[in-house]
Amino acid sequence: MNIGVFVCHCGSNIAGTVDTEQVAQAARSFPEVAFATDTMYACSEPGQAGIIDAIREYGLDGVVVASCTPRMHEATFRKTIGRAGLNTYLFEMANIREHVSWIGKDKEANTNKAIDLVQIAVEKLRRNTALFSSEFEINKRVMVIGGGVAGIQAALDCADGGLEVVLVERESTIGGKMAKLDKTFPTVDCSSCILGPRMVDIAQHPNITLHAMAEVESVDGFVGNFDVKVRKKATYVDWEACTGCGQCMEKCPSRKAEDRFNEHVGTTTAINIPFPQAIPKKAVIDPGACIMLTKGKCGACAKLCPTQAIRFEQEDTVVQEQVGAIIAATGYDLFDFTLYGEYGGGRYPDVVTSMQYERMLSASGPTGGHLVRPSDGKEPKDIVFIQCVGSRDHSVNRPYCSGFCCMYTAKQTILTKDHIPDSQSYVFYMDIRSPGKLYDEFTRRAMEEYGAKYIRGRVSTIQPRNGRYVVKGADTLMGSPVEIEADLVVLAVGAEASRGAGALAEKLRISYDGYGFFMEGHPKLKPVETNTAGVYLAGSCQGPKDIPSSVAQGSAAASKVQALFSRDKLASDPQVSSVALQRCVGCAKCASTCPFGAIEMTEFRGMPKASVVETVCQGCGVCAVTCPQGAIQLQHFTDNQILAEVNALCPY
Amino acid sequence: MSVTQYAYYPGCSGMGSSIEYDISTRALCKSLGVELLDIPDWNCCGSTPAHASDHLLSASLVARNLAIAESMDVAGIITPCPSCLKNLKTTSLRMQRKAFHDKVESIVERPVRADLPIKSVLQTVLEHCEPEAIASHVSRPLKGLKVVPYYGCIMNRPPDVMTFDDPENPTSLDRLMTALGAEVLPFPHKVDCCGASLGLVRRDLVTTLSGRILDTAAALGAHAIVAACPMCQMNLDMRQSQINRANHTRHHMPVFYYTQLAGLALGQSESCLCMDKLCVNPADTLRLVDCPAAEERTR
Amino acid sequence: MPTKTVPDRNDGNFLQEVQQASEQNLTRCYQCGNCTAGCPLSFAYDIPVNKLMRMLQAGEKHAVLSSRAIWLCASCETCTTRCPNEIDVARIMDVLRHMARREGLVAEAPVRHLWDAFLTSVEKHGRVFEVGMMANFVKRTGRFWTDADLAPVALGKGKLGLRPHCIEHQDEVQRIFARFREQA
Numbered sequence A: 001m002n003i004g005v006f007v008c009h010c011g012s013n014i015a016g017t018v019d020t021e022q023v024a025q026a027a028r029s030f031p032e033v034a035f036a037t038d039t040m041y042a043c044s045e046p047g048q049a050g051i052i053d054a055i056r057e058y059g060l061d062g063v064v065v066a067s068c069t070p071r072m073h074e075a076t077f078r079k080t081i082g083r084a085g086l087n088t089y090l091f092e093m094a095n096i097r098e099h100v101s102w103i104g105k106d107k108e109a110n111t112n113k114a115i116d117l118v119q120i121a122v123e124k125l126r127r128n129t130a131l132f133s134s135e136f137e138i139n140k141r142v143m144v145i146g147g148g149v150a151g152i153q154a155a156l157d158c159a160d161g162g163l164e165v166v167l168v169e170r171e172s173t174i175g176g177k178m179a180k181l182d183k184t185f186p187t188v189d190c191s192s193c194i195l196g197p198r199m200v201d202i203a204q205h206p207n208i209t210l211h212a213m214a215e216v217e218s219v220d221g222f223v224g225n226f227d228v229k230v231r232k233k234a235t236y237v238d239w240e241a242c243t244g245c246g247q248c249m250e251k252c253p254s255r256k257a258e259d260r261f262n263e264h265v266g267t268t269t270a271i272n273i274p275f276p277q278a279i280p281k282k283a284v285i286d287p288g289a290c291i292m293l294t295k296g297k298c299g300a301c302a303k304l305c306p307t308q309a310i311r312f313e314q315e316d317t318v319v320q321e322q323v324g325a326i327i328a329a330t331g332y333d334l335f336d337f338t339l340y341g342e343y344g345g346g347r348y349p350d351v352v353t354s355m356q357y358e359r360m361l362s363a364s365g366p367t368g369g370h371l372v373r374p375s376d377g378k379e380p381k382d383i384v385f386i387q388c389v390g391s392r393d394h395s396v397n398r399p400y401c402s403g404f405c406c407m408y409t410a411k412q413t414i415l416t417k418d419h420i421p422d423s424q425s426y427v428f429y430m431d432i433r434s435p436g437k438l439y440d441e442f443t444r445r446a447m448e449e450y451g452a453k454y455i456r457g458r459v460s461t462i463q464p465r466n467g468r469y470v471v472k473g474a475d476t477l478m479g480s481p482v483e484i485e486a487d488l489v490v491l492a493v494g495a496e497a498s499r500g501a502g503a504l505a506e507k508l509r510i511s512y513d514g515y516g517f518f519m520e521g522h523p524k525l526k527p528v529e530t531n532t533a534g535v536y537l538a539g540s541c542q543g544p545k546d547i548p549s550s551v552a553q554g555s556a557a558a559s560k561v562q563a564l565f566s567r568d569k570l571a572s573d574p575q576v577s578s579v580a581l582q583r584c585v586g587c588a589k590c591a592s593t594c595p596f597g598a599i600e601m602t603e604f605r606g607m608p609k610a611s612v613v614e615t616v617c618q619g620c621g622v623c624a625v626t627c628p629q630g631a632i633q634l635q636h637f638t639d640n641q642i643l644a645e646v647n648a649l650c651p652y
Numbered sequence B: 001m002s003v004t005q006y007a008y009y010p011g012c013s014g015m016g017s018s019i020e021y022d023i024s025t026r027a028l029c030k031s032l033g034v035e036l037l038d039i040p041d042w043n044c045c046g047s048t049p050a051h052a053s054d055h056l057l058s059a060s061l062v063a064r065n066l067a068i069a070e071s072m073d074v075a076g077i078i079t080p081c082p083s084c085l086k087n088l089k090t091t092s093l094r095m096q097r098k099a100f101h102d103k104v105e106s107i108v109e110r111p112v113r114a115d116l117p118i119k120s121v122l123q124t125v126l127e128h129c130e131p132e133a134i135a136s137h138v139s140r141p142l143k144g145l146k147v148v149p150y151y152g153c154i155m156n157r158p159p160d161v162m163t164f165d166d167p168e169n170p171t172s173l174d175r176l177m178t179a180l181g182a183e184v185l186p187f188p189h190k191v192d193c194c195g196a197s198l199g200l201v202r203r204d205l206v207t208t209l210s211g212r213i214l215d216t217a218a219a220l221g222a223h224a225i226v227a228a229c230p231m232c233q234m235n236l237d238m239r240q241s242q243i244n245r246a247n248h249t250r251h252h253m254p255v256f257y258y259t260q261l262a263g264l265a266l267g268q269s270e271s272c273l274c275m276d277k278l279c280v281n282p283a284d285t286l287r288l289v290d291c292p293a294a295e296e297r298t299r
Numbered sequence C: 001m002p003t004k005t006v007p008d009r010n011d012g013n014f015l016q017e018v019q020q021a022s023e024q025n026l027t028r029c030y031q032c033g034n035c036t037a038g039c040p041l042s043f044a045y046d047i048p049v050n051k052l053m054r055m056l057q058a059g060e061k062h063a064v065l066s067s068r069a070i071w072l073c074a075s076c077e078t079c080t081t082r083c084p085n086e087i088d089v090a091r092i093m094d095v096l097r098h099m100a101r102r103e104g105l106v107a108e109a110p111v112r113h114l115w116d117a118f119l120t121s122v123e124k125h126g127r128v129f130e131v132g133m134m135a136n137f138v139k140r141t142g143r144f145w146t147d148a149d150l151a152p153v154a155l156g157k158g159k160l161g162l163r164p165h166c167i168e169h170q171d172e173v174q175r176i177f178a179r180f181r182e183q184a
């Protein structure tokens, strides 16, 4: 082999603490190295041209680049040598930036370590072989998990682009949080007026299959060919027959079912359609509250239903969906404020969450759009809003800013004034975060035109007094404590990861952060990708986001899927396992350990042998360490290659 | 009922200004099978004056008591006084750090392990005997008595140190009083500070802070306040006349130690419980408690 | 109000010293004011407690240590319990009192005298002797006993012993004080 070594300065990133010239010098003495040089920016246009020139000039047939992490630029350099006509697997990278220059200051030690890493790469490269990927078909269907505004946008964009879409929603209706909102900032337009038509589009789009009351049970396969099991929960109503007329709700005697859609402001009937614009508009029975299902008698709904849709014996079903890509859009949940004992821990009826307040503001909400105190139904006059409840608070392990609560609080003060002109709103805030277009102007309007009184400080405690609530806060700009007697207190509760997000991430094999938000592929450059090919993110499942950003991400994820599906076939990664038939004794240990089920047992001349399904193999290498014969080897990471690396590092 | 032995740290006020707390605590523990062995020759923990002057001095004063208790065969150290409790617990916690531990040992000149569990009497009693179990021993239920439970500011705060009950809405006294038959009113000032430590130097501050507590208790219709802290009790009881004068109020609000009311419900006599030591005369309030025995006496 | 130039008002290592003695990270304080909002004595403070934290960050040693607030703090732990950044504010208040004492900056002298009288009593008897402590306090402050009205009540209820409860090994406690002074 004629090996070329290129040692990158990365500006001063590497050259600052590594003598790159000396590394190149040392490389020249390694076996089969025909050429070695240092270079300013290997990844730049002239840097890549230099590599191609050297390949041609010195007849190189293998290349080592000593630079940054392969996660950054392996693909770049593989393409480079491909352009010069080499097989892209005759390439190795030595990471002398993250593993050397960024972590040590001692130039001499750094240089020595860099030389070692280059030597390891050379020894590996000497044993590399040309690998060739094969192609496989893509299933051009896409699954969107979560039917909030982000998921709706992604589904519609994909479907409009001609793709078949499967939308899976956990609740009985799509719409997510936005469906619960009254009006939306910064334009104060009616939420259901702008979301409603989109929801109807989902229901009517010929390319979209909607599974509501459903959750993903398992995900098998890989990009282009995912195999997803979806559990459709029992609704006790035959949705084929149900017309959504709602007659059942009128006569249901069980009225104590929890009303999740209305954020538990009040209760609802055991058989229920959460709101008039629900999509799908189908009734669902809450088995815990239904008298028939708990006590075996009643059946009022069944008698009334004009289409005989009630099915008390219904059970969960599991459907299987084959898709080529998945978009996760599972949104967020709200921080459980009962952790704050100082705010009553849920004991005070007139201390409500911001989302409960949205429902109270909404004309289709439990109070018919009348702002009243839950305790006595009276109209509140003094309303205190407390921001950052469950956000920016280390003591409850929520140090992050939820991003949108400053804005919706300003909105709610404006709507409060519209509802009750002689009311006074007070807002306790720490900072006002309003960096969007027209956002800061909006918060100013709340103060200047709607008279909301903003007080800079946190609230220490809320104490009931004579049927009202004493809110004890501070005005740090005045340098004093303040007390306000309120009729109603609204807590701007922060956003946290959606319930069950971690479990879903594990099924999708994507990473999530310490709070349960899904991790994007790169914080700047891959905002809607994940580290698992074919799985994308949209909306606040990745971190708190307002509606415009969630929608933008929905569209972005859809366009990523379109790009993926613009090809008819995908190239498989040739870094998969392969079996040396003459060594394999057919013990099937590999087949039983493979986490992806990629190994099949076959027969060869009457002997049992293992055989790898290349499209399923993820190249994890578990089989290779299991095989007692060393018969199954992971291509590009064979025992010989790895031992050569070890020997280079520890020659004695 | 099983008997468990504890090293008992009465605290200085138990020898004087809160003697009725000490006496009624001993009586309650005895009747519930919590055996108290006084820490022999215990010394003052230094209270706020010590920790406000120096943390090493404060810890050293505590550590001598810890060391003595460690030589006894006991399940832990318990004290009725939250201020002592906070000092004992804080010291024991800080002594987990070797550098500080060594410094303290060099000052007290004896080995201190600082590893015994330290608890309030309230916590011990409730861990030893569920309120429901205590209810079964009640011979004179506190029926008809409306009380507000006042825990004081440091019985369960800071939570990392005190590790007992909820720091914002503690319920242990509530549960105990309910089990004894009293009606417990929801009290917003359960853990608010009464200002007791400033009593001698800034009475003006104390009358403001304590006034609020009395005002709310009265507004809620409480017959009495139930206290668990000698400083709070003294402040609200002995100073009630001062508070009334300063705030132009006319409260007559008895302030009991919870141990006194528990003793009463368990059938101990008012004199054994030193009801006569309370400054705000509780006689009218006690008459509210349904009491066949009392009726007999008056006949 | 005079303009302060930042390096001037930054008093050397003050912040470091406070952080070390209190084992707290004050750079975490983002001035939310929760401590001030909950402090029962804010109404009596000359400087609200969140501002004290800010002044610590800025290194305003003299102003902080000569404040009256640090002596009026009742150690009620409300601030510590509710600080969203888990700063043990009450412990910092303790440390500020220690430092103020060492610097001879005691803005509320009676508080200090009371504590000294208390500790003197402990040193002497091993436990506090309430009557003796109060006599000592009056002597130090020249104040007549502020609670003269309570004396008859307390005496009548048998709550004030006229003789101290001395412990058996008073010497041990005295040695603790002596060795503490040596080390300080």
Ligand SMILES: Cc1cc2nc3c(=O)[nH]c(=O)nc-3n(C[C@H](O)[C@H](O)[C@H](O)COP(=O)(O)OP(=O)(O)OC[C@H]3O[C@@H](n4cnc5c(N)ncnc54)[C@H](O)[C@@H]3O)c2cc1C
Pocket: A145, A146, A147, A148, A149, A150, A151, A168, A169, A170, A171, A173, A174, A175, A176, A177, A178, A181, A183, A184, A185, A186, A214, A215, A216, A329, A330, A331, A332, A333, A354, A355, A358, A404, A408, A411, A498, A499, A500, A504, A538, A539, A540, A541, A545, A546, A547, A548, A550
């Ligand atoms: C009180 C309040 C007021 C607000 N007001 C405004 C405003 O005026 N303007 C604005 O721009 N933003 C506002 N927001 C923010 C807005 O709610 C979000 O930006 C938006 O809802 C994010 O949409 P999403 O689709 O990412 O998530 P979501 O709305 O949370 O939707 C997620 C969907 O996924 C479903 N799901 C979750 N997990 C699963 C699972 N495992 N399987 C299947 N389905 C699942 C959920 O049921 C839900 O339908 C407000 C937020 C609050 C709390």
Ligand code: SF4
Pocket: A251, A252, A253, A254, A270, A271, A285, A289, A290, A291, A292, A293, A298, A299, A300, A301, A302
């Ligand atoms: S059977 Fe159940 S859901 Fe139907 S009306 Fe009766 S309680 Fe309601």
Ligand code: SF4
Pocket: A387, A388, A389, A391, A392, A400, A401, A402, A403, A404, A405, A406, A407, A431, A432, A433, A492, A494
């Ligand atoms: S958006 Fe505003 S209210 Fe919400 S966490 Fe951030 S700063 Fe606090």
Ligand code: SF4
Pocket: C028, C029, C030, C031, C032, C033, C034, C035, C036, C049, C050, C053, C082, C083, C084, C085, C086, C087, C089
């Ligand atoms: S509560 Fe904590 S973060 Fe807030 S101002 Fe006080 S010390 Fe700073």
Ligand code: SF4
Pocket: C035, C038, C039, C040, C041, C042, C049, C072, C073, C074, C075, C076, C077, C078, C079, C080, C089, C090, C093
């Ligand atoms: S500990 Fe001191 S500063 Fe903190 S809230 Fe209590 S009195 Fe105020």
